[in-house]
Amino acid sequence: MSATAIASVRAREILDSRGDPTVAVDLELAGGARATAMVPSGASTGAHEAVELRDGDGKRYRGKGVLTAVRNVERTIAPAVRGKDASDQRSIDRLLIELDGTPNKAKLGANAILGVSLACARAAAAASGTPLYRYLGKGATLPVPLMNVLNGGKHATDSADMQEYMLAPVGAPTFAEAIRMGSEIFHALKDVLHDKGMNTGVGDEGGFAPSGLGTNEQPLELILTAIARAGYRPGEDCALALDPAATELFSGGRYTLAREKRSLDARAMTDLYAEWTKRYPIVSIEDGLAEDDWAGWRHLTTTLGARIQLVGDDLFVTNVERIERGIREKCANAILIKVNQIGTVSESIDAIEAGRRAGYASVISHRSGETEDTTIADLAVGLDTGQIKTGSLSRSERIAKYNRLMQIERELGSAARYPGRAAFAR
Ligand code: PGA
Ligand code: ZN
Numbered sequence: 001m002s003a004t005a006i007a008s009v010r011a012r013e014i015l016d017s018r019g020d021p022t023v024a025v026d027l028e029l030a031g032g033a034r035a036t037a038m039v040p041s042g043a044s045t046g047a048h049e050a051v052e053l054r055d056g057d058g059k060r061y062r063g064k065g066v067l068t069a070v071r072n073v074e075r076t077i078a079p080a081v082r083g084k085d086a087s088d089q090r091s092i093d094r095l096l097i098e099l100d101g102t103p104n105k106a107k108l109g110a111n112a113i114l115g116v117s118l119a120c121a122r123a124a125a126a127a128s129g130t131p132l133y134r135y136l137g138k139g140a141t142l143p144v145p146l147m148n149v150l151n152g153g154k155h156a157t158d159s160a161d162m163q164e165y166m167l168a169p170v171g172a173p174t175f176a177e178a179i180r181m182g183s184e185i186f187h188a189l190k191d192v193l194h195d196k197g198m199n200t201g202v203g204d205e206g207g208f209a210p211s212g213l214g215t216n217e218q219p220l221e222l223i224l225t226a227i228a229r230a231g232y233r234p235g236e237d238c239a240l241a242l243d244p245a246a247t248e249l250f251s252g253g254r255y256t257l258a259r260e261k262r263s264l265d266a267r268a269m270t271d272l273y274a275e276w277t278k279r280y281p282i283v284s285i286e287d288g289l290a291e292d293d294w295a296g297w298r299h300l301t302t303t304l305g306a307r308i309q310l311v312g313d314d315l316f317v318t319n320v321e322r323i324e325r326g327i328r329e330k331c332a333n334a335i336l337i338k339v340n341q342i343g344t345v346s347e348s349i350d351a352i353e354a355g356r357r358a359g360y361a362s363v364i365s366h367r368s369g370e371t372e373d374t375t376i377a378d379l380a381v382g383l384d385t386g387q388i389k390t391g392s393l394s395r396s397e398r399i400a401k402y403n404r405l406m407q408i409e410r411e412l413g414s415a416a417r418y419p420g421r422a423a424f425a426r
Helices: 067-081 089-100 110-128 132-136 175-195 218-229 266-279 294-304 320-328 345-357 375-382 396-415 420-424
Strands: 006-015 021-029 034-038 144-151 164-168 239-243 254-257 262-264 282-286 309-312 334-337 361-365 387-389
Touching: 006 067, 006 110, 021 067, 021 110, 034 110, 067 089, 067 110, 089 110, 089 345, 110 132, 110 345, 110 375, 132 375, 144 175, 144 218, 144 420, 164 175, 164 218, 164 282, 175 218, 175 396, 218 239, 262 266, 266 282, 266 294, 282 420, 294 309, 309 320, 320 345, 334 345, 345 361, 361 375, 375 387, 375 396
Parallel strands: 144 387, 239 282, 282 309, 309 334, 334 361, 361 387
Antiparallel strands: 006 021, 021 034, 144 164, 164 239, 254 262
16 A cells, blocks of 8 residues: 555544534544644535535534534545545545535535545645645745734624624735734724723634624724724735625625615615725725625626725635636636635635636635634645635634744745735736
């Protein structure tokens, strides 16, 4: 047996950053290389994502247990992949897809499948004696971090209607300096909120989640104040990015902004974003409209797509078929890449490539439910995406990815490149 043949695959139920169960996979190769992968989990999930299998038995972990997915790894996947070559990621992933046999990984669960796919990549990299980012590609570009410093929507209680207000440190010279900028602004934002008598507790992704906001625009003002207070120039040193997660606001053809007691149609939402981009240094808006509002997306892209990045998250769910429809219909100009939306490493790479062929940028992303697993940091560099979204400047499940990227930047030494504003060039 070759050193990279899969010798054993075990799975475990662990907890994610919200204290809910998720899947961990421990994989060992014949040559002794080992790897563990932990699967993330979303809250504002897209309807078209691959299926996250939960036990649903009502009592254990409030129905959120993942023992079925764990059993699927150990009883169905493990015997099928044993002896197969972990360094042939495409064949492993194809086998996982065939074993499941459904279009959305509903039988074995995308959480079971992804755990094995990720662990396989990590173990093969370990066997080759190279870090995962180098095993995956030749990239030496650190990603611009989109740092979610103010959490709303489904990731917080009683904060903004819109889900994410992010810092984009476009003027930093290096990744480590981008992180320093983010941290200093994050702490300045805490002071700004405190001075206004607003609460400084954090939401699911480690960003502040103040109650008592009057509008969904107010966080933009608060963050601009914090950028200046930390000694940076808004727009030049640090720009802004948004993820309204508009699918969560959408019902009956309209988008409800509960905090402002009004609802808007897709055209009025586009007008609102257009106005904001004139007043604030916004370089990227993700899920500005809902996952199946293709006509709205077309109008949004025609209106703003030449000036700013428009990212499809729930719209595309890292799925090549949906990305190709978006390209055909001129919807969005960038893709969010979440490995658990599609369920394998190979399909995530295919999604990035499908976008790249049409000039769509890719942003590698965490989920709101995360673990200490840092694989996405290596993916961002190895797959050369130039952008990552992995939360705020607090909470170690977020910081672990930033720490890993700073380590990669040091390892790359003088070869390391930080794209800054060029990552958003249109
Ligand atoms: P989720 O949110 O992980 O809760 O789906 C993240 C996002 O919408 O980008
Ligand atoms: Zn999103």
